[in-house]
Amino acid sequence: TAGITQAPTSQILAAGRSMTLRCTQDMRHNAMYWYRQDLGLGLRLIHYSNTAGTTGKGEVPDGYSVSRANTDDFPLTLASAVPSQTSVYFCASSMGRGVGTEAFFGQGTRLTVV
């Protein structure tokens, strides 16, 4: 079972360019999340989706957008990258609302904006 897969694993991106980080899960989880991890700041939620067709803003949504066209995919788009978006990005999924099961994480994408 693949679980949750992110692509690419790492990327160097020129400032001002756009990029989409891909995330796919095969566990039929309702909820999906995007986090960024920065040294000393832990994991901060960017956007989330409780179910296909719905999305919501997290703690640090500015400069990012998401879509949830189906259950399996939850891409994160940077419309015009800036150096402060250099980070490690994690996609995660979980069963959904009101269920206490844990979130499963992808392997992360290391993004460097230069």
Add this chain to the structure above:
Amino acid sequence: AQTVTQSQPEMSVQEAETVTLSCTYDTSESDYYLFWYKQPPSRQMILVIRQEAYKQQNATENRFSVNFQKAAKSFSLKISDSQLGDAAMYFCAYRGTQGGSEKLVFGKGTKLTVNP
């Protein structure tokens, strides 16, 4: 909004000894879930242990146990018989059950070093 605080940026322990990592949280909910995740240098996020707030009994998973103090909003992780493989970043996380609070909120993490 819920917040999670880990007051120890770094901790160290001797191999085979016991260490406790601290975590406090702030919430107005009565029903919620708490988690400890481990992140080794591989970057993979691994669930260590979870606790349901409605359960008074502290969760235990082999060498890992928690001290859950609901009234104090404290959720510490105890690692017994520490092993070199326990060296990692440890994150405490909170997940609510009310509408809009199902998101997993993380603390800033504690870096654990295990000395041989």
